[in-house]
Amino acid sequence: MKVLVTGGAGFIGSHVVDRLQARGIEPRIFDLVPSPHHREGDVDTVLGDLCDRETALAALAGCDAIVHLAALADVDQVTKDPELADRVNVRGTHVLLEAARELEIGRFVYASTIWVYGDAAGPEAVDEDSPLGLPKHFYTATKIAGEMYTFAYTELYGLEHTILRFGIPYGPRSRPTAVVAAFTAKALAGQPLTIAGDGTQSRRFVYVEDLADGVAASLVPAAANRVYNLVGRENTSVRSIARTVRDVVGDVPIVHIEGRAGDLKGGNVSGERAARELGWQPTTPFAEGVQRYVDWVTDEAGMPRVATVSSTDGSAAAVLRQESAEL
Template sequence: MRIAVTGGCGFIGSHVVDHLIAAGHDVLAVDTTDKYLNPDAEHARLDILDLGALTAALAGSEVVYHLAAMADVEQVSADPVRAVRTNIDGTEAVLEAARRSGLSRTVLASTVWVYGAALTDGQIDGGEQELDEHVPIELEHSGHLYVATKLAAEMLVHSYRELYGQHFTILRYGIPYGPRMRDELVVARFVQAALTGRPITIAGDGRQSRNFVYVEDLADAHVRALSPAAEDQTFALEGSAAVSVRDIADTVDALLGPVTIEHIDGRKADYAGRRISSAQAKRLLGWSPSTNFTAGVRQYADWYRAAVGSAAGA
């Protein structure tokens, strides 16, 4: 199958491209950069907001994975106009290009941050209610602009299904980590601080937790999402266990330490973390994460050391 991946040279997108090629597909990476371009993939260097160029590039593909987005929440806060254009207008352009080019499905990268706006009944049997893909969303509680752009993108996908019969799959990522991740991401920051002898800085008290998902596990889910069972479905792709920010620091300390830990003020509208079920992904796709957090952090540290050494020797 011929498949296009927007953002196919970025952190997650490049791993998705790698896994699709390994599964025997012909892949077109659509990106403004070639940073992590797989040499066995085709490359279309273009801005997804260029509808004409994007439509021409998608011609001949059957499925498009739309991963190109402004994903750094700090950058979203600092430049809301660009964030809306990239994440909302960009999704519209991909959906329209896919419609014009006759693609059978668009696979949208979303986020578990949207569950921060979920309408829940609160506590269930003494613990927080576990949320799935069918929980209602309260738009007035969308909070961070990043969440608003992702909810808007999901709404566009559903509208294109209703109006034009365009099939979709929505993948709500847990917090991804692993080789090639941006330096700004918390696991990367902590590992790099430890390797360079700098203190680890925690925003807030460090009790906020995430279900981190290793990027290779996440990429595997994308290949499985080509299944007919994934058509017009939404999947939460969470890690298997909650990991607090303090847990990350302690893991890095155990693997690379000793380290010094400092606390600063928490950031506004941060995602506090919710209990989210990935049961639908397991049931319909046969997917569940297989990489434990400590192993994933070790693999990232090994990759980072190699990348830094390669850059120094270049």
């Protein structure tokens, strides 16, 4: 089986490529840039812009399925350039849907986000059948648009799809602005970790290699025309992230500053359907995932690996607001 992975050079996509190979599935990367995470020649790669119809058709030719991950995924970038976000995330998705229809591709896997649940993600559990409200962020709007286009192509043209709503990924190859990465960078620099409010606001973090395995698992026949949340098993609070990073990296102070009004407390997104129908559940405990991320960062930077240490509280002041970078 041959699978086109758009965005295969990126954070999540590069891990999806690895997990597909591990399952004996042949990936082909389709990205603007070569993967910095694979040796040249190791993975079949098409370089180009997915918004270009001819390039997209050429990339998809000979594939059995497509896993569509490429996007403007950094919300700060989306805020700065909504036009580009619309071009890549919405119209680019449409170009690929059309190419998949034309080439009669067997499955279109679309990468979405649990942020589509928005404010519905209160204390009540939400699952794939929960209604979606109107999005507050343009990024979320583009991701919902991609879901809707994908769904409509199944209804209209019979193109088989699977929609995956990812929790908040962390782990090796992560963007430096994501919260685990940012706390790690501060801790490695010996700086305090600062939490706005009491730190009980939480998110469904998911270790990226587990997530990538869930993506690969979603190619099974049973996942045809289904939506799945691929999330961690439990919500992880900001306080718990800070403590874990401190325990792994070293004894830096954790400081609480005043919280922001209207901070989302974090929702309870169910991953039960993926467990039941795909047999997929994340297996990496949070502390282990953080340790692997820290090992990767220190290896990349040529720094010595840090051993796990015990923790104590301290005090200092700095501000870390990561909400927007995590969408």
